[in-house]
Amino acid sequence: MSILSKLKETAICLNAGRVTMPYPFESKPVPERFRGRPIWDHVKCIGCAGCANNCPSREILINDICQEIRILHYLGRRCTYCGRCADVCPEDAITMSHEFENGTNKITDLQQRLELFMSTCQRCGRCFKGQSPLEALKMKGYRADDLANDRWVFKSTAYLPGQPILEDLTIELEG
Amino acid sequence: MVSKKLQQLKDKFGSAIQQADVVNDMRLLVYIDPASVKPICQYIFRDMDARYVISIGSDDRPYSGKFLVFHQFAFDKEKILFSIICQLPGENPRIDSISGIIPAANWAERELKDLLGIEPVGHPYPKRLVLPDAWPDGHHPLRKDFAWNKIPEGYDEEREFDFDETPPGCTAVPFGPFHPTLDEPEHFRLYVDGEFVRGCEYRGFMVHRGIEKLSESVLGYNDVPMMAERICGICGCVHSLAFCQAVENGAGVIVPPRAEFIRTIMLEIERLHSHPMWVGLACHLVGFDTLFMQAWRIREPIMWLAEKITGNRKTYGLGIIGGVRWDFTPELIAETRAVLDKLESEWRQVVAAVSKDKNIMARTSGVGMADKALCKEMGLVGPVARGGGVDIDARRDHPYAAYDRVDFKVITHNTADVWGRVVVRMLEVFESINIIRQCFDKMPQGPLVADITTELPAGRVGYTSIEAPRGESHHFAITGDDNRPRRWRARAPTYQNLQGIPAMIKDQRIADMQISLGGIDPCMSCTDRMETIDIRTGARKSWTKAELLSLSRSRKG
Ligand code: SF4
Ligand code: SF4
Numbered sequence: 001m002s003i004l005s006k007l008k009e010t011a012i013c014l015n016a017g018r019v020t021m022p023y024p025f026e027s028k029p030v031p032e033r034f035r036g037r038p039i040w041d042h043v044k045c046i047g048c049a050g051c052a053n054n055c056p057s058r059e060i061l062i063n064d065i066c067q068e069i070r071i072l073h074y075l076g077r078r079c080t081y082c083g084r085c086a087d088v089c090p091e092d093a094i095t096m097s098h099e100f101e102n103g104t105n106k107i108t109d110l111q112q113r114l115e116l117f118m119s120t121c122q123r124c125g126r127c128f129k130g131q132s133p134l135e136a137l138k139m140k141g142y143r144a145d146d147l148a149n150d151r152w153v154f155k156s157t158a159y160l161p162g163q164p165i166l167e168d169l170t171i172e173l174e175g
Numbered sequence: 176m177v178s179k180k181l182q183q184l185k186d187k188f189g190s191a192i193q194q195a196d197v198v199n200d201m202r203l204l205v206y207i208d209p210a211s212v213k214p215i216c217q218y219i220f221r222d223m224d225a226r227y228v229i230s231i232g233s234d235d236r237p238y239s240g241k242f243l244v245f246h247q248f249a250f251d252k253e254k255i256l257f258s259i260i261c262q263l264p265g266e267n268p269r270i271d272s273i274s275g276i277i278p279a280a281n282w283a284e285r286e287l288k289d290l291l292g293i294e295p296v297g298h299p300y301p302k303r304l305v306l307p308d309a310w311p312d313g314h315h316p317l318r319k320d321f322a323w324n325k326i327p328e329g330y331d332e333e334r335e336f337d338f339d340e341t342p343p344g345c346t347a348v349p350f351g352p353f354h355p356t357l358d359e360p361e362h363f364r365l366y367v368d369g370e371f372v373r374g375c376e377y378r379g380f381m382v383h384r385g386i387e388k389l390s391e392s393v394l395g396y397n398d399v400p401m402m403a404e405r406i407c408g409i410c411g412c413v414h415s416l417a418f419c420q421a422v423e424n425g426a427g428v429i430v431p432p433r434a435e436f437i438r439t440i441m442l443e444i445e446r447l448h449s450h451p452m453w454v455g456l457a458c459h460l461v462g463f464d465t466l467f468m469q470a471w472r473i474r475e476p477i478m479w480l481a482e483k484i485t486g487n488r489k490t491y492g493l494g495i496i497g498g499v500r501w502d503f504t505p506e507l508i509a510e511t512r513a514v515l516d517k518l519e520s521e522w523r524q525v526v527a528a529v530s531k532d533k534n535i536m537a538r539t540s541g542v543g544m545a546d547k548a549l550c551k552e553m554g555l556v557g558p559v560a561r562g563g564g565v566d567i568d569a570r571r572d573h574p575y576a577a578y579d580r581v582d583f584k585v586i587t588h589n590t591a592d593v594w595g596r597v598v599v600r601m602l603e604v605f606e607s608i609n610i611i612r613q614c615f616d617k618m619p620q621g622p623l624v625a626d627i628t629t630e631l632p633a634g635r636v637g638y639t640s641i642e643a644p645r646g647e648s649h650h651f652a653i654t655g656d657d658n659r660p661r662r663w664r665a666r667a668p669t670y671q672n673l674q675g676i677p678a679m680i681k682d683q684r685i686a687d688m689q690i691s692l693g694g695i696d697p698c699m700s701c702t703d704r705m706e707t708i709d710i711r712t713g714a715r716k717s718w719t720k721a722e723l724l725s726l727s728r729s730r731k732g
Contacts, residue, residue, distance in 0.1 A: 002533035009528045012469050012521075019472050024727040031479075033501070035486035056398035082401040082492045087500070096486070104720035 044093035051085035076110030230283035279554030421652035425637025449644035498624030543691030557646020562595030
């Protein structure tokens, strides 16, 4: 009987009452494991580039200014918040934060740039703590390409300190 | 069983069967002489009554100097997935088309031609399928010598797509892209005679993203699952796990049991959000928004649950080769059980109301017909096939993860119309709840990821079927060097189901078009940005992130 079905359907609605949340007027805390924007810890990062090599969205650039200075740049444009960077980081330098309200028309609001001072070694020109974390990652089945020939590394040294690697992108809205 | 099938083929075709690889009692690879591909496929499809799954091409020239074509079939009752392999010369590759005898192969063969330049000789409808209209002829992006980021010269934006002639007496009505009731980028050119659709031409692949190319050129084994998850906004976890399974199957990686159970649970949680969503959408498409809202309300706690377990409502980021990334704590298990109990009782009410609702029934009965014969010819899968009484379900037929350790019923219905699909999907919700409960009872302790200590072997073929909410997803991978696959092919259920649409809507009313198509869930992503213009003065203001946030929090703005 159709009329009975309609009554049943009305009952479902009445029982449920109003369920819409008043977001964005009130925000609700996110669950503990929530994966929001990744945040880099300047102090912990050793510049191994594991995160850059494993980011499926290719959102992290590694830029060697000279032998001692390596710049890590998180672009924040098409990051999918998958959290792979945080997974593979051998130093736990990346946290998947609880930030998800990322609407902005200034992309630098989301970007992060780390200037890393690298130790040098006479043999390879670079030193990592202990045995290379890249080796460890590779053993776990992750790809760890030859950085010097890698697609992330832009060899240009035409930057002055304090100059952004990428020009900031302000999104122009049509009037 | 597998060797019996092989023997049958050998007896019938003798030396045309060149070589076989019996992987185990569920997988079989048979190399054949390409000249006999037509009779062999006909025999397998008609006489041995196999189900056609997909055809896959691969450029193997850097390794063997040849092109490869795989025709994938399945024997569902015997639990066998089965691959016919043809090796074609590296120069001017051609193969006899099987679309004449297996209509379901139509798109796959056109794709071979577009992406790899393998000519399906004698194809009944050899039109371009995947490549954009502006793409110049003779450039095949899936060939190994075509760089992933290359844009070929001669990209001709002016080039028009040549539609077929409109049949006499018919008017062509464009449906999509972005039709008000189906906001998905695909175009149907309907040939309409009065109220009735007499035929249609499909033009799709407008959001083709080249992910298969990326996987074999830029990304690595553990990057691809994250990308595969974005193939679809609804069956994301399905695709990412299917990729993992295909690689694991090829490379012989054994997944730890706890990870298998977690995979099963998350796949079912995905089904639990998808089915209520689709039932809601089906109601919406026939103009019944009350139930649409209620179905979505009932689904919402499942999304919160997924967020608690995996850190995201929808893109779970669960799979990596050899295991999973997230674990279940005892608290999470208790919470999940509570959510399931609530869902079960609320969904029971919906089912009780909908299953007797004469209005919904009237709008969906006899609409979008797909009977058993059509399912066989076009390779239709999932609720579409089950709604037509075809008893297939990859979870039972080709078990993966922990599905061989749980009991569940495969729901079928015999009306073969949209109503049948509504019933199937409504009732499958209870089966999913049941499966998750069993998984919690049986889940062992142990590691989450297999210990992979060496590089995965290259050149192995792996394939797997996995039951997405919409039907069987079939993933195929050839493992490769540099920690990335040499070839990966993802066949989503819609790839086959969409090919059945012209037959499903033929001689039906144009008003039923959207509900016939309704099994395809629309998903859109958008990012809103904001700029304000004072109308009186014309002054513009751009808002910073902090300002936007505080504005959105205050009710005054
Ligand atoms: S969260 Fe994922 S997409 Fe974003 S930077 Fe990290 S690895 Fe890349
Ligand atoms: S993986 Fe960690 S330590 Fe290595 S570069 Fe990235 S943030 Fe730094």
